Amino acid sequence: MKGLPPRRDLQREFWLLVRAGQLRAEAAVTMGLAEHTGRRWFSQAGGVVPAHVQAKRSGRYLSLEEREEIFVGVQRGSSMRLIAKSLGREPSTVMRELRRNMRHQYRTQSRLERRSGRHRTRPWDYRPSLAQRRADSMAARPKPAKLATNTELRDLVQAKLWVKLSPKQAAWELRYEEFPNNPEMWVSHETIYQSIYVQGRGALRRELAVHLRTGRALRKPRNSRTERRGRIPNMVNISQRPAEVADRAVPGHLEGDLIMGKNGKSAIGTLVERTTRFVMLLHLPNGHGPLEVQEAMIAATQKWPEFIWKSLTWDQGNEMRNHLQIKMATGIQVYFCDPASPWQRGSNENTNGLLRQYFPKGTDLSVHGPDYLDFVAAQLNRRPRQTLGWKRPAEAFARLLSTSSDSASVATTA
Numbered sequence: 001m002k003g004l005p006p007r008r009d010l011q012r013e014f015w016l017l018v019r020a021g022q023l024r025a026e027a028a029v030t031m032g033l034a035e036h037t038g039r040r041w042f043s044q045a046g047g048v049v050p051a052h053v054q055a056k057r058s059g060r061y062l063s064l065e066e067r068e069e070i071f072v073g074v075q076r077g078s079s080m081r082l083i084a085k086s087l088g089r090e091p092s093t094v095m096r097e098l099r100r101n102m103r104h105q106y107r108t109q110s111r112l113e114r115r116s117g118r119h120r121t122r123p124w125d126y127r128p129s130l131a132q133r134r135a136d137s138m139a140a141r142p143k144p145a146k147l148a149t150n151t152e153l154r155d156l157v158q159a160k161l162w163v164k165l166s167p168k169q170a171a172w173e174l175r176y177e178e179f180p181n182n183p184e185m186w187v188s189h190e191t192i193y194q195s196i197y198v199q200g201r202g203a204l205r206r207e208l209a210v211h212l213r214t215g216r217a218l219r220k221p222r223n224s225r226t227e228r229r230g231r232i233p234n235m236v237n238i239s240q241r242p243a244e245v246a247d248r249a250v251p252g253h254l255e256g257d258l259i260m261g262k263n264g265k266s267a268i269g270t271l272v273e274r275t276t277r278f279v280m281l282l283h284l285p286n287g288h289g290p291l292e293v294q295e296a297m298i299a300a301t302q303k304w305p306e307f308i309w310k311s312l313t314w315d316q317g318n319e320m321r322n323h324l325q326i327k328m329a330t331g332i333q334v335y336f337c338d339p340a341s342p343w344q345r346g347s348n349e350n351t352n353g354l355l356r357q358y359f360p361k362g363t364d365l366s367v368h369g370p371d372y373l374d375f376v377a378a379q380l381n382r383r384p385r386q387t388l389g390w391k392r393p394a395e396a397f398a399r400l401l402s403t404s405s406d407s408a409s410v411a412t413t414a
Helices: 008-019 024-030 035-044 064-076 080-087 091-101 103-107 111-116 128-139 151-162 167-178 189-197 206-211 290-301 323-330 342-355 370-381 393-413
Strands: 253-260 267-273 279-282 311-314 333-336
Touching: 008 024, 008 035, 024 035, 064 080, 064 091, 064 128, 080 091, 091 128, 151 167, 151 189, 167 189, 253 342, 267 290, 267 342, 279 290, 279 370, 290 323, 311 342, 323 333, 342 370, 370 393
Parallel strands: 253 311, 311 333
Antiparallel strands: 253 267, 267 279
């Protein structure tokens, strides 16, 4: 936008290219800038790479240069959106920065002024250097334990533990009965536990552990170190899936998932055959736990020939915890995707998006009976699909069944 100062991230990338050995004109062109822009930045800096340009810097947090840019924007009276745009940041990032570092002035504005993004404030209400110093202080690690620095609070907690109150009960009394208006005298139960058990944060006497309900000298983990919490036992990772599944040349390999209803209280199972994109829906009227999904899967396999059910790829949802029982009953090998990798079930993810036309988010899915699920599946299976050369999944699936039947007849005759 005309009149705005150059974005700091662009300038930083320009100087990193210069530091790497590129000429100023080449660096500007590489960044998609005009050559005269590079020459101007070079001359303004006196031909020396600025000291603040670092080879590696996290873009997650605001830098001092960005805070100075915010200061300039506040001085001009620019809106938060305009300041954020010049930084290449979100407006909420600028809003939080101003709330933290000019709190009193910001809160005196009217609600309409805040919503419009205008700040009626003096330039000296926000100081970049002070804001940076505060951010550096808050980011410093390790932080001193609260019970180590607040002796009054530490004595009160020790007294409560001595009379055998649990850490959670002690924390509740401090916050809601004794000091409801003094956050400095609040402490979480986890902080109390850490102050007793964790080496280096032992603000409380270690012998107080005998007054806890368990009386243990060490905390006992709920699961073994080698077992990730919530991990499905005996999972077979997608990396072990045969190559024939990935290239979709061999039919009979499916992808599956659940689409969830309002508040996660209802669900519908979705299955997609990878070669034909044929869709099948699982009716789950009694919930979507491991047992319900197991029963629905076994019932679904009885509708189609055995060769359709070679493998199933699912995410690591707990609803597939009984995958071994499903394999024993049907012969289907279940493979599990990596965490947070929905693209490993691309056909199923696409189908779930299409299904939301019939089952909108935030609605109760338990009201839909099996007949309606069959109707919706038929609607999707009759849609021409570009990935199939504009054939319909129903046609491709019917051809697959016909070809298989002919092959079986030839084999029987022979």
